[in-house]
Amino acid sequence: xxxxxxxxxxxxxxxxxxxxxxxxxxxxxxxxxxxxxxxxxxxxxxxxxxxxxxxxxxxxxxxxxxxxxxxxxxxxxxxxxxxxxxxxxxxxxxxxxxxxxxxxxxxxxxxxxxxxxxxxxxxxxxxxxxxxxxxxxxxxxxxxxxxxxxxxxxxxxxxxxxxxxxxxxxxxxxxxxxxxxxxxxxxxxxxxxxxxxxxxxxxxxxxxxxxxxxxxxxxxxxxxxxxxxxxxxxxxxxxxxxxxxxxxxxxxxxxxxxxxxxxxxxxxxxxxxxxxxxxxxxxxxx
Amino acid sequence: xxxxxxxxxxxxxxxxxxxxxxxxxxxxxxxxxxxxxxxxxxxxxxxxxxxxxxxxxxxxxxxxxxxxxxxxxxxxxxxxxxxxxxxxxxxxxxxxxxxxxxxxxxxxxxxxxxxxxxxxxxxxxxxxxxxxxxxxxxxxxxxxxxxxxxxxxxxxxxxxxxxxxxxxxxxxxxxxxxxxxxxxxxxxxxxxxxxxxxxxxxxxxxxxxxxxxxxxxxxxxxxxxxxxxxxxxxxxxxxxxxxxxxxxxxxxxxxxxxxxxxxxxxxxxxxxxxxxxxxxxxxxxxxxxxxxxxxxxxxxxxxxxxxxxxxxxxxxxxxxxxxxxxxxxxxxxxxxxxxxxxxxxxxxxxxxxxxxxxxxxxxxxxxxxxxxxxxxxxxxxxxxxxxxxxxxxxxxxxxxxxxxxxxxxxxxxxxxxxxxxxxxxxxxxxxxxxxxxxxx
Ligand code: HEM
Numbered sequence: 255x256x257x258x259x260x261x262x263x264x265x266x267x268x269x270x271x272x273x274x275x276x277x278x279x280x281x282x283x284x285x286x287x288x289x290x291x292x293x294x295x296x297x298x299x300x301x302x303x304x305x306x307x308x309x310x311x312x313x314x315x316x317x318x319x320x321x322x323x324x325x326x327x328x329x330x331x332x333x334x335x336x337x338x339x340x341x342x343x344x345x346x347x348x349x350x351x352x353x354x355x356x357x358x359x360x361x362x363x364x365x366x367x368x369x370x371x372x373x374x375x376x377x378x379x380x381x382x383x384x385x386x387x388x389x390x391x392x393x394x395x396x397x398x399x400x401x402x403x404x405x406x407x408x409x410x411x412x413x414x415x416x417x418x419x420x421x422x423x424x425x426x427x428x429x430x431x432x433x434x435x436x437x438x439x440x441x442x443x444x445x446x447x448x449x450x451x452x453x454x455x456x457x458x459x460x461x462x463x464x465x466x467x468x469x470x471x472x473x474x475x476x477x478x479x480x481x482x483x484x485x486x487x488x489x490x491x492x493x494x495x496x497x498x499x500x501x502x503x504x505x506x507x508x509x510x511x512x513x514x515x516x517x518x519x520x521x522x523x524x525x526x527x528x529x530x531x532x533x534x535x536x537x538x539x540x
Numbered sequence: 541x542x543x544x545x546x547x548x549x550x551x552x553x554x555x556x557x558x559x560x561x562x563x564x565x566x567x568x569x570x571x572x573x574x575x576x577x578x579x580x581x582x583x584x585x586x587x588x589x590x591x592x593x594x595x596x597x598x599x600x601x602x603x604x605x606x607x608x609x610x611x612x613x614x615x616x617x618x619x620x621x622x623x624x625x626x627x628x629x630x631x632x633x634x635x636x637x638x639x640x641x642x643x644x645x646x647x648x649x650x651x652x653x654x655x656x657x658x659x660x661x662x663x664x665x666x667x668x669x670x671x672x673x674x675x676x677x678x679x680x681x682x683x684x685x686x687x688x689x690x691x692x693x694x695x696x697x698x699x700x701x702x703x704x705x706x707x708x709x710x711x712x713x714x715x716x717x718x719x720x721x722x723x724x725x726x727x728x729x730x731x732x733x734x735x736x737x738x739x740x741x742x743x744x745x746x747x748x749x750x751x752x753x754x755x756x757x758x759x760x761x762x763x764x765x766x767x768x769x770x771x772x773x774x775x776x777x778x779x780x781x782x783x784x785x786x787x788x789x790x791x792x793x794x795x796x797x798x799x800x801x802x803x804x805x806x807x808x809x810x811x812x813x814x815x816x817x818x819x820x821x822x823x824x825x826x827x828x829x830x831x832x833x834x835x836x837x838x839x840x841x842x843x844x845x846x847x848x849x850x851x852x853x854x855x856x857x858x859x860x861x862x863x864x865x866x867x868x869x870x871x872x873x874x875x876x877x878x879x880x881x882x883x884x885x886x887x888x889x890x891x892x893x894x895x896x897x898x899x900x901x902x903x904x905x906x907x908x909x910x911x912x913x914x915x916x917x918x919x920x921x922x923x924x925x926x927x928x929x930x931x932x933x934x935x936x937x938x939x940x941x942x943x944x945x946x947x948x949x950x951x952x953x954x955x956x957x958x959x960x961x962x963x964x965x966x967x968x969x970x971x972x973x974x975x976x977x978x979x980x
Binding site for chain 2: 317378379381382383385386388443450451453454457458461464465466468469470471472473474475477479482483485486489490492493496497500501526
């Protein structure tokens, strides 16, 4: 069994998790809830083992490096972080329904990592510029931020769905499908908290990236497209925080901003590599 | 209320902040789509003369992020931050320093959360017991005796109200660092052949020379490859000289630069050259000589009285892996032999035996930066994280305990509190605390 196989298995287990959470949500089979959670935890552990094994394999191949340095590895880590953050939210806020909206993001990421063409799964050694501890700190912190924003976008979608249906039916929501979703106020609150958490980590991610650039090239900020897009994303969330905190925005507007912000995250992470040119190695290394 | 100045209000408003942030994010996109810092011809060829001209007039090219209008936007953000903070901070400071024992009773009665209960003990002893309890559980507590009652006030995290201002200040500190760097620093590069030294670097933008104030020499440059041919490391052995004297030596690799007198040298690129560095030692006499020999040219090594040349070489890309050397000391037929790049072989001649080593020569590409603002920027970054953690996760929590002797001889207590953030969390803390206090 090698790491790619383990990580490949994770794709299917997350598919199954998604289905379980969807069943819990759609058919309100509350008894299946703990099953979904336990299954997701197992999938998460398998993935953790896969990532750990990949790390070990790189040592066996004589280049010992953290598995965080190309598109494949970063997407896998992204999925891992989404599940990690989701599980914390499930535990903290005691609600499972969010799983039906958060786990699919991890599934999509894993499916992309496993099946997209042009993604290499090989463990390749690090070129000199990537040999830095700041790189690892940078990738880990950025991805914690990105994953939080993914979960926030999932929550935003939930909010909008529930909100439109409530305004249409205006009453007796316990009988409807969406009645099982947490109340709008709670969704709004969790969305905001998740975004705040993501904002802190994105800030740290941008800073560690700057420190790394400075140690490698002597310039902490060079307005390269990836840097600029991460700043744009950061601005979007800064706008969201201020609009909420000082102008009292909430509800649908914040939900839309959560989704909009995540689109910017995706573009920073993915679009920049393929549509624009720049220093960052993800994508160019395949 | 003081008379408000509309201009001041404009620059203090959060609306302006939202506008500026929005405008900054949208305009930033332009420079990620139109490649920056290319030549005039490049833009004309890519976009056509008319469009290229338009871009230039709008300062989208060649360097939008340093254009006047973009810097003005950043300046507007700073001005907004400064005015906004000056406008609000005094109020926040008053809240931090407020005498909360002055809080009118009718405000306490309306405050949420709150709870009331009856007391058995007299107010005086209850108050002092509660005060000790609160102090030992980490609250700052103070009390005041009113007519026939006591007011006890306790708080936590008053200073956390400054968190937001720390974040905002940190942005100004980062900008200050960037300005210091752009005024007092420079960014340049050097292409330095092995064994050569220089005391000049050339700036990126104008290619004008900068005097370093000392000399830097590249003693050796090495490329190490992985088995699959990917580069593993680029290493330059550098020496700093002042007035001809060696003052510092270091081997640099990417991510591990050399700094001297505020100027830092980063490994950034290299160029293979057509020259070879050959060292030859006569094993009998111990005489050693090093020479730079261009490809396929013959050179005399006077001390050892012999002639040498590189007649052929095998290369992987631009990097030579094997070298074929011709050597003649006029005692017997000339020797012809292969050796691996960078390695040493022994050559037996009729009279003498020599060790010969040879390597392809390179020029190392160094980036040279002087940026006295970096530490200011880093300080700003640290402040930002510090401030964000405070602003997001800490709050100012206050509780009041009003203990009164009733006319019927019974004593009653009113406990009320508030927090500036995370009200739900505070309510839990408040309930738990009130349960304990009831027992004190
Ligand atoms: C990119 C720049 C900025 C960042 C990163 C930033 C960050 C923050 C943060 C983290 C908060 C706390 C929000 C919360 O607790 O949920 C905040 C609040 C605030 N910000 Fe900013 N800010 C920025 C720019 C500005 C500007 C330009 C203004 C100018 C008006 C401003 C005005 C405020 C105000 C008034 C508050 C509320 C403070 C309070 O009443 O407690 N911010 N900011």
